[in-house]
Amino acid sequence: MPNLVPKALRKPGKPGEGNGALSPEKLKEAPVDLVGWVDERTGASPFLTGLLFRKVPKGTNWYYTLGSATLFAFLVQAITGVFLAMFYVPSPVEAYGSITHITNDVFLGEFVRGMHKWGATTMIILIFLHMARTFFFGAYKYPRELNWVIGVVLIILTLVMGLTGYLLPFDQRSYWATIVAMNITATGPILGPYLADFLRAGAEFEATTLSRFYALHMMLVPGLIIALIGAHLYLVVKLGTTAPPWVRAESKPKSLREEKV
Amino acid sequence: MTRRAAFAVAGQAFGGVAAAGVLLPVVGFAVAPIFDRPEERWEAVGPVDAFSDDTYRQAVITLRDGIGEAGKTTVYIRRGNPSRFEGESADEFIAISTRCAHLGCPVRFVEAAGSFICPCHGGVYDFEGKVLGGPPVRPLDRFQTRVRDGQVEVGPRYSVTNSLKPVRSRDPGEFTGGIWEYLYPPRPSTPPAP
Secondary structure, three states: OOOOOOHHHOOOOOOOOHHHOOOHHHHHHOOOOHHHHHHHHHOOHHHHHHHHOOOOOOOOOHHHHHHHHHHHHHHHHHHHHHHHOOOOOOOOOOHHHHHHHHHHOOOOHHHHHHHHHHHHHHHHHHHHHHHHHHHHOOOOOOOOHHHHHHHHHHHHHHHHHHHHHHHOOOOHHHHHHHHHHHHHHHOOOOOHHHHHHHHHOOOOOOOOHHHHHHHHHHHHHHHHHHHHHHHHHHHHHHHOOOOOOOOOOOOOHHHHHHHHO | OOHHHHHHHHHHHHHHHHHHHHHHHHHHHHHHHHHOOOOOOOEEEEEHHHOOOOOOEEEEEEOOOOOHHHHEEEEEEEEOOOOOOOOOOOOOEEEEEOEOOOOOOEOEEEOOOOEEEOOOOOOEEOOOOOEEEOOOOOOOOEEEEEEEOOEEEEEEEEEEOOOOOEEOOOOOOOOOOOOHHHHOOOOOOOOOOO
């Protein structure tokens, strides 16, 4: 019976015997640069070349960069957020003071906070433009429905980030906007009152409401977003992108028939 | 069942138990405040003589300790006025919450108009806190009151129906009375109606 396992996947021979041994000639061929060293141990190069040199359909244009732009906006939020957390104090008494300290006293604090604030708006705009592109180009159709669903969940999570982040500066606007948002949540029948109690950690604005929002904003929701972005990108690479609707499939009946054979 | 299948099932069961052992306590930890009712707070707002029955006097009370301004709220207090309003007695005190029954913005009492007005979306309430106009779905909430050592004290919050019947405290935006008492079920985090 012939061996069906491809050569690369076969069990290597023991050291010092047969093919498994490194001959002096082979040793000379061994990569000496860092990338080669890592690649030899991870076998990452086929994956990476497949990711970076994948084929895109004819007609691919600038609209196809909206997803990457959204990803970049998210990365900006993640990086600036981590550094803002170094100075921010999630306590109802100290939060506003720590924000004014960041804005007025910390070196480049106003700039980093500004990036986080305006980056949030930018991300919301970009994610909706990306969704519109997908919708109008019909890129949500088979076999990409699951990726559309993941994308919708990502939009909802992004809006949750906006909601939870809005409270953190803890000025009058944050406080009252959050009060109103919680009360809108509570108006849902049956479950609404309990959901609002869960988000507030009680019946009024509680001592732990702010830290609850902070934990959601910088731990739980970003974790979910990163995991779902991973799944989103995996499916993009796996399934490829679609051509714009105005690029027609070249009809070559002859070649089609040939392919059938 | 083969030995292999039995071990597979057992392995998955152990994995499930381990996952539940971490997740259940964590979720319970996060959800617990829904079932936690804070201790009732009573706060003195002034001597009995300081309140009249034809206008409100305002006071700032603390709803939650230790969080500064965020835990405080303004209340409007007056003496009951049996000659103007049926069902009130001259011995009781009425404390109206400034939390708008639309979405929770702070209303203020406008003396000249004798009504409560909300700055956010234009809700207007009459002297008793009943809705005159705008989006609010029910009258303004009230606080329980009592007199101790000649001082008027303000206690837990409760909501009212359109006919001012007390019901358990609920969030703004929620209707009260009738079927709404079931669509917005009572929350363990709030004390029962007086």
